[in-house]
C-alpha cells in the first residue's frame with residue numbers, strides 16, 4: 288500500500304484548478320448580485336483604491352492607458368501563485384491549504400462589501416466561489432496518488448494519475464465556462480459602470496448659489512456641511528443595486544395629462560440644468576439619527592417636464608416609479624412650484640450620480656421625506672390623484688404625504704465624558720424649504736439658551752450650529768431644539784411611523 292506523500296507539484300495544479308473554479312463560480316453568481324460583487328472585480332477595485340498615489344503614478348506612466356490591464360494581469364498572477372501554494376500545502380496538511388483558500392475568499396468578500404454600491408448580497412459570490420473552490424481542491428487532492436516510501440521493499444509501479452488528471456480537466460472546464468458565462472452576462476452591468484466613469488455632465492445653466500465659508504461652525508469634531516457622497520446614507524428596497532444604462536434609459540410622463548411625454552437621456556442632458564443644495568432626509572430617521580445628508584444636485588426642474596405634458600387641474604399627485612418597481616407619491620404642487628427646486632437629478636457633488644444613489648436619474652424634492660419624493664433610477668411619472676393611487680410605503684402603513692418635520696441633532700461632544708469648563712456643543716438642524724431660524728440648547732431642566740447659527744447655505748439645506756457650555760461636574764443631559772419661521776420644533780416624542788419622528792434630541796454627558 289502506498290503511504291508516501293502526495294506530489295506537491297500536482298497539489299499546486301489542484302490549487303490552480305480550484306482557484307479557477309472559485310473565481311469562475313464567483314463571477315457566475317455575480318450575474319445576479321451585480322458586477323461589482325464579482326470577486327475579481329471587487330478585489331481589483333479595492334486594490335485600485337488602496338494603491339498609493341506614487342504607485343498609481345508609476346503604473347500609468349509605465350503601462351499608459353493599459354494600467355487597468357496591467358492591474359488585471361498582476362492580480363491574476365498573484366492569485367494564481369497563492370492558489371498554487373494553497374494546493375501544494377493541502378497535499379501536506381489539508382487544513383493549511385483550506386485556511387489559505389478561506390482567507391482569500393474572506394478578503395474578496397470584504398472587498399465586495401466595501402464597494403460604494405455594495406448591495407446586501409455583495410459577499411455572496413465570494414462565499415459561494417470559496418465553497419466551490421474548497422470542494423474542488425479536496426476532490427482533486429484526494430485523487431493525487433500517494434508516492435511509495437523510498438524504503439519500500441518492492442519496486443512500485445508508476446502511480447496512477449489518470450483520476451487526478453481527468454478530475455482536473457473536468458473541474459477546470461467547469462470553472463472556465465462559469466467564468467466566461469459570468470463575464471458575458473455581466474458585460475451589460477459593467478457597461479453601466481463604464482458609462483458612468485466616462486460620462487461628462489454638462490455645466491449647469493444656473494449654478495448653485497455660492498456657499499458661504501461659514502456654513503460650518505469650525506468645530507473640529509463636527510461633520511462637514513456637505514456630506515461626501517461616499518458617506519451619504521443609502522436607503523432603498525433594492526437587494527442588488529439596479530444597473531440602468533443611460534443610453535437605454537427613458538422617462539415617461541402619463542396619466543392625467545394633455546399629452547404623454549417621453550424623454551431620453553440625451554434629451555434630458557440637452558435641457559438647461561440647474562444646481563441646488565438640498566438636504567435629503569429619511570422618514571425612518573430616529574431623533575438623533577444619521578439618515579440625513581446634504582449635497583449639491585444637478586438636474587432639470589421637474590416642473591418643466593410636467594409643463595410639457597400639461598397636467599390636468601384635478602390631479603393632485605405624481606406617482607413616480609423606479610426601474611426596480613419602487614413607487615413614491617409626491618404632491619403635484621411640490622413639483623410644479625416655480626419656487627421649489629424639485630429636480631430630475633443626474634449629478635451629485637459635481638459628478639454623475641453614484642449607482643447606489645440612483646444613476647442615471649433620480650428625483651430630489653426639497654422639503655419632503657425621501658420615501659415620497661426621492662425616487663432613484665426613476666423611469667415613470669404618472670400624474671394622478673391620491674384618491675386613485677398609492678405608493679410603496681403607503682401600502683405598508685406609512686403616510687401618503689411626507690413633509691419633513693423640523694428637527695435638530697446634537698453631534699458634539701462626540702464622547703459621553705468631558706472635562707469641566709468650556710465645552711463646545713454643536714450639531715445640525717433642518718427644516719427644509721422653510722429654513723432654520725434659530726436653535727436653542729438646554730442643560731437638564733435649565734432654561735433654553737440660544738446657540739450660534741452657522742451661516743445659511745439656503746433654506747433647503749440643513750444648518751449647523753454651536754454653543755459654548757460652562758460644564759459643571761456631574762451627570763447632565765443636553766437637549767436641543769430647532770425653530771423654523773413658524774416656531775420651535777415639537778418636543779412631543781413620536782415614532783418614525785407613519786410620517787417621521789419628533790422630539791428633542793438629547794445627549795447624556797458626564798462632566799469630570
Ligand SMILES: Nc1nc2c(c(=O)[nH]1)N[C@H]1C(S)=C(S)[C@@H](COP(=O)(O)O)O[C@H]1N2
Pocket residue numbers: 519520521522523524525567568569570609610611613643644645656657658661662663664
Ligand atoms: N428606487 C428607489 N428609490 C428610492 C427608495 C427606494 O427604496 N427605491 N427609497 C427612498 C427613500 S425611503 C429615501 S430616504 C431616499 C434615500 O436616498 P439615498 O439612498 O440616495 O440617500 O431614496 C428614496 N428613493
Ligand SMILES: [Mo]
Pocket residue numbers: 522568569570571656657658
Ligand atoms: Mo426613507
